[in-house]
Amino acid sequence: MDLLTSAYDLVVGYLVPFLFVLTIVVFFHELGHFLVARWCGVRVVTFSVGFGRELFGFNDAKGTRWRLSLIPLGGYVKFAGDDNAASVPDRERIAAMSAQEREGAFVAKPVAQRAAVVAAGPIANFILAIVIFATIFFSFGKMITAPLVDQVQPGSAAEAGGLQTGDLILTVDGRQIEAFSDLQRIVSVSADRTLAMTVDRAGAVVELSVTPQARVVRDNFGNEQRIGLLGVSRSPSQDDVKVKNYGLVEAVVAGTQETWFIAERTLSYLGGVITGRESADQLGGPIRVAQVSGQVATQGVMALLSLAAVLSVSIGLINLMPVPMLDGGHLVFYLAEALQGKPLSERVQDIGFRIGMGIVLLLMVFATWNDVLHLTNL
Missing domain, CATH: 2.30.42.10 (PDZ domain)
Known part of the structure; x- marks a missing residue:
C-alpha cells in the first residue's frame, strides 16, 4: 500500500505538473514553426510532441501527421525533404523529388523564408510568455x-x-x-x-x-x-x-516587460557562467523542471502557468543559441548563405551538425548531473 501511495504521489505530485508545463511550452514552440511553414508553402510531414514511438496521432486534411510520442522531453516539426527531427536535409530524397514535390520541400524555399520558419519557434515561446503574464495581470492585477x-x-x-x-x-x-x-x-x-x-x-x-x-x-x-x-x-x-489593476493594453505591456526582464536576467546569468562570475550549479535539466513543477503546483494553477511562462522564455533563448542542431545554429547557416549567395558546403554543414549534436548531448549530461547533485543535497 505504501508503494502504491508513493507511486501515486510521484505521478500526481510531479509527473502530471511536469507534463502539463512542458507540453504547453513545446506545443507552442513547434506551433510557431508549423504555422509559418504552412504560410510559406512548406509541406509539413509530422508535428510531434515528444520523441520516440508514437502513442497516438491523426492525419489532418493536408497530410500532416499529428502525434503524441512516448518520450515527453521536447518535440519537433518535420518538413518535406528533412532527414530527421533536427531538419537536417535528406539530400538523396531531395534529389529524387519531382519538380512539384520540390515546391513543398523546406530546403527549396528562399533563405529568408527558411529563416522565418526557424525563428518562429523561439518567437512563439516569447509570445506565449507574454500572453500568460498578460492574462494573469489582466485577470488578477498585481x-x-x-x-x-x-x-x-x-x-x-x-x-x-x-x-x-x-x-x-x-x-x-x-x-x-x-x-x-x-x-x-x-x-x-x-x-x-x-x-x-x-x-x-x-x-x-x-x-x-x-x-x-x-x-x-x-x-x-x-x-x-x-x-x-x-x-x-x-x-x-x-x-x-x-493591488494594481490592469486594462488589456496595460496588461500586454506589463506582460512584455516581465518577459523581457526574465530574458535579460537569464542571459546575464549565462554570461556570468561563461565568464566565471556565476556558478553553473543552477543550470538544471528535466529532473529539476519536474521537481520545481511539482512544488509550484502546490501553489495553484496560476503559479504553474507562471512557471510555464518562465520556462517558455528559457526554451526560446536556448533554441536561439548559435549551436548547430538548435534553431540558432540553423539561423547562423542561413546568415552565411545570405552573405555569400549560396549555402555552405555539405561537408561544412555535416561537421557543424555533428559538433552541435555533441554540444547538446554534453549540456544534457551536465544538466542531468546537476539535477542529481541537487537532489542528493536536499
Missing part, C-alpha cells in the same frame, strides 16, 4: 508593496552602500522600481555586482552604489539557491500595500 526601506540590518550590503530607514527606492540601474518585489528580483540575481540606485530620502533624490552580498539560502521547498541580498526589510504597514 499586489504591490511600496519599495520603502523599513529597517537596515547592521553590517549588511545596504548599510555599506548608504541605504537608510525611510528611503523610497526609485530606480536600480536605471530601471524604475514600482514595488518592493521588483527590488528583490533585481537584487537576488545581482550577487557581488554593484548596482546604481536612486532613492527618495525625505523629498531629496540621493544616488547610491550598493553591492548585494552573495548568500546561499533555502526556499520554502528546501531548495538551495545562491542569491544576492541587501539586508533590508519592507514596510509592514497595510497603507503601503495595494
Whole structure:
C-alpha cells in the first residue's frame, strides 16, 4: 500500500505538473514553426510532441501527421525533404523529388523564408510568455508593496552602500522600481555586482552604489539557491500595500516587460557562467523542471502557468543559441548563405551538425548531473 501511495504521489505530485508545463511550452514552440511553414508553402510531414514511438496521432486534411510520442522531453516539426527531427536535409530524397514535390520541400524555399520558419519557434515561446503574464495581470492585477526601506540590518550590503530607514527606492540601474518585489528580483540575481540606485530620502533624490552580498539560502521547498541580498526589510504597514489593476493594453505591456526582464536576467546569468562570475550549479535539466513543477503546483494553477511562462522564455533563448542542431545554429547557416549567395558546403554543414549534436548531448549530461547533485543535497 505504501508503494502504491508513493507511486501515486510521484505521478500526481510531479509527473502530471511536469507534463502539463512542458507540453504547453513545446506545443507552442513547434506551433510557431508549423504555422509559418504552412504560410510559406512548406509541406509539413509530422508535428510531434515528444520523441520516440508514437502513442497516438491523426492525419489532418493536408497530410500532416499529428502525434503524441512516448518520450515527453521536447518535440519537433518535420518538413518535406528533412532527414530527421533536427531538419537536417535528406539530400538523396531531395534529389529524387519531382519538380512539384520540390515546391513543398523546406530546403527549396528562399533563405529568408527558411529563416522565418526557424525563428518562429523561439518567437512563439516569447509570445506565449507574454500572453500568460498578460492574462494573469489582466485577470488578477498585481499586489504591490511600496519599495520603502523599513529597517537596515547592521553590517549588511545596504548599510555599506548608504541605504537608510525611510528611503523610497526609485530606480536600480536605471530601471524604475514600482514595488518592493521588483527590488528583490533585481537584487537576488545581482550577487557581488554593484548596482546604481536612486532613492527618495525625505523629498531629496540621493544616488547610491550598493553591492548585494552573495548568500546561499533555502526556499520554502528546501531548495538551495545562491542569491544576492541587501539586508533590508519592507514596510509592514497595510497603507503601503495595494493591488494594481490592469486594462488589456496595460496588461500586454506589463506582460512584455516581465518577459523581457526574465530574458535579460537569464542571459546575464549565462554570461556570468561563461565568464566565471556565476556558478553553473543552477543550470538544471528535466529532473529539476519536474521537481520545481511539482512544488509550484502546490501553489495553484496560476503559479504553474507562471512557471510555464518562465520556462517558455528559457526554451526560446536556448533554441536561439548559435549551436548547430538548435534553431540558432540553423539561423547562423542561413546568415552565411545570405552573405555569400549560396549555402555552405555539405561537408561544412555535416561537421557543424555533428559538433552541435555533441554540444547538446554534453549540456544534457551536465544538466542531468546537476539535477542529481541537487537532489542528493536536499
